[in-house]
Amino acid sequence: MTRIAVLGCGRIGVMHAANIAAHPRARLAGVYDVAAAAAETVGTAHGARIFRSAAEVFASADVDAVLIASATATHCDYIEAAVEAGKPVLCEKPLDLSLERVELCRRRIGDTALPIMLGFVRRFDPGHRAARQACLDGEIGDLHQVVITSRDPAMSPDAYIEVSGGIFRDMTIHDLDLARFMLGEEVVSVSATGSRLVDPALMERCGDYDTTVAVLTTAGGRQAVIVNSRAAAYGYDQRVELFGSKGMVLSGNRRRNEVTKHVGSATNVSTPLLHFFIERYAAAFDAEIGSFVDAVENGAPVEVGFEDGRAASILADAAFKSVDEGRTVRVSEIA
Ligand SMILES: NC(=O)c1ccc[n+]([C@@H]2O[C@H](COP(=O)([O-])OP(=O)(O)OC[C@H]3O[C@@H](n4cnc5c(N)ncnc54)[C@H](O)[C@@H]3O)[C@@H](O)[C@H]2O)c1
Known part of the structure; x- marks a missing residue:
């Protein structure tokens, strides 16, 4: 215990x-x-x-x-x-x-x-993990591209955004880590764009962006595309797609149940997406604790450690630099 x-x-x-x-x-x-x-x-x-x-x-x-x-x-x-x-x-x-x-x-x-473990909880999501395992097992051949879509259901309060450090360090950081986890190779360059579409006045005041895309490239040429928004009208949108030479695997959104309704006015109508991270990643947060206990009790290596936290922070800084300077940034410029 x-x-x-x-x-x-x-x-x-x-x-x-x-x-x-x-x-x-x-x-x-x-x-x-x-x-x-x-x-x-x-x-x-x-x-x-x-x-x-x-x-x-x-x-x-x-x-x-x-x-x-x-x-x-x-x-x-x-x-x-x-x-x-x-x-x-x-x-x-x-x-x-x-x-x-x-x-x-x-x-x-x-x-x-x-053991110094970092709370990058998405690595522990059963769906994301199964997708990675399918890739490691060779089911989709050679991995070429990772596409991560991560949109919050609604803008966080102004007070939160003001001290968040900006979207790449606060929100995208999860996806930057997940991209590294999925790519299986270190990222060498980052190209990002940022827009102020959800709350332009707040974003202007904070020097931040609420709508972003980041493209990561590894030395071997693998690519990851991370699509973020601070506000999706239809809920917490969390999807990961791995594309390879022999196929594609998709870890999709989660709902309260998997019932779909087919009626006169519409077909394939599902229940809403689980609202936010505590509900959507409940199983992952639980598995994260189990993994930490394994590391403490059995001396097992942490599954995600300090160096992963540092690597994600470097990529976040690279993404900001890329938006600010309007160019692709080599990771070596930051590290
Ligand atoms: N893994 C995830 O998905 C995820 C989600 C949300 C937040 N977070 C991270 O978790 C951390 C907390 O976020 P939150 O949303 O719970 O924030 P919060 O503001 O709701 O809670 C932070 C708490 O820390 C307390 N606190 C501040 N200084 C302290 C100190 N010196 N010692 C002890 N307590 C102190 C505050 O009083 C407050 O109760 C942040 O770093 C955030 O980035 C991670």
């Missing part, structure tokens, strides 16, 4: 705490949030300890590992503190909004043998 403490009890910390509490091989060792009321609510709901400081979490002999779900700016500080305390980490994405801070953290944690 791995005893995991959760740092940060906001939107995603609440979900992680519940998943840990329900996991057969994990126990919720306690929770901490700078907003004491948030920690109080989650701790009380699960009968878990409510820590009064992060230092108390790292010093506790009853905590085997930590899950960092606090605000992005705290991630590297907490990773460093966890390594110092000898506690394995599962950290939410992204590592930080600044690549300089990521590099500093990398130097500070050195080549620690502790």
Whole structure:
């Protein structure tokens, strides 16, 4: 039984705490949030300890590992503190909004043998995983192209967007990691375009984009196309297509059920898409905890680690540079 403490009890910390509490091989060792009321609510709901400081979490002999779900700016500080305390980490994405801070953290944690896992949850989605496996098994021949469509159901609140670090570092970062996972080769160049179509005034104010396309190319010539929008009127649109010399495999959207209705006015009418990431990726979030417990208990290598977090951040910076400068950016220019 791995005893995991959760740092940060906001939107995603609440979900992680519940998943840990329900996991057969994990126990919720306690929770901490700078907003004491948030920690109080989650701790009380699960009968878990409510820590009064992060230092108390790292010093506790009853905590085997930590899950960092606090605000992005705290991630590297907490990773460093966890390594110092000898506690394995599962950290939410992204590592930080600044690549300089990521590099500093990398130097500070050195080549620690502790599991440091990144919360790139889409790698654990059963559909996306099955698609990758079909590709690895040779079912579609040589992989040529990866097409990822990822659209949020609605614009996030202004306050969130203003501190998000921009669409590539906040949202596309999941798809950049997923593209690397699917491509099986490192990306060498990024070409991206960004538009302000959903909320032009907000995007202008933030120097951000709400509608983007990024094209990644590997040294071997494989391509990935990532299509993002902050707002899709029909819901949370999450699809991955792998195209190869012998075929194509598609991991599609998820619905509450797979019923389709055929009536006089329309055919093939399905139930709405699962609303957002907590519902759509519920199985993946659960599998992510299982994978982390495997790494902590059995010394299994983490399935997605610090270097993957760093690589995705580099690609995000490359995408911004590409939009800003209107050209294809070599990844080596950023790294
Ligand atoms: N994997 C995913 O799909 C996914 C989805 C959403 C958010 N995230 C990431 O998770 C993190 C949290 O996002 P959220 O949507 O839950 O945000 P949120 O604002 O709802 O919650 C963040 C929580 O962190 C707390 N906090 C801030 N500073 C802290 C500190 N020093 N110590 C402890 N707690 C602190 C805040 O009080 C708040 O309760 C972000 O890094 C975000 O990028 C990942």
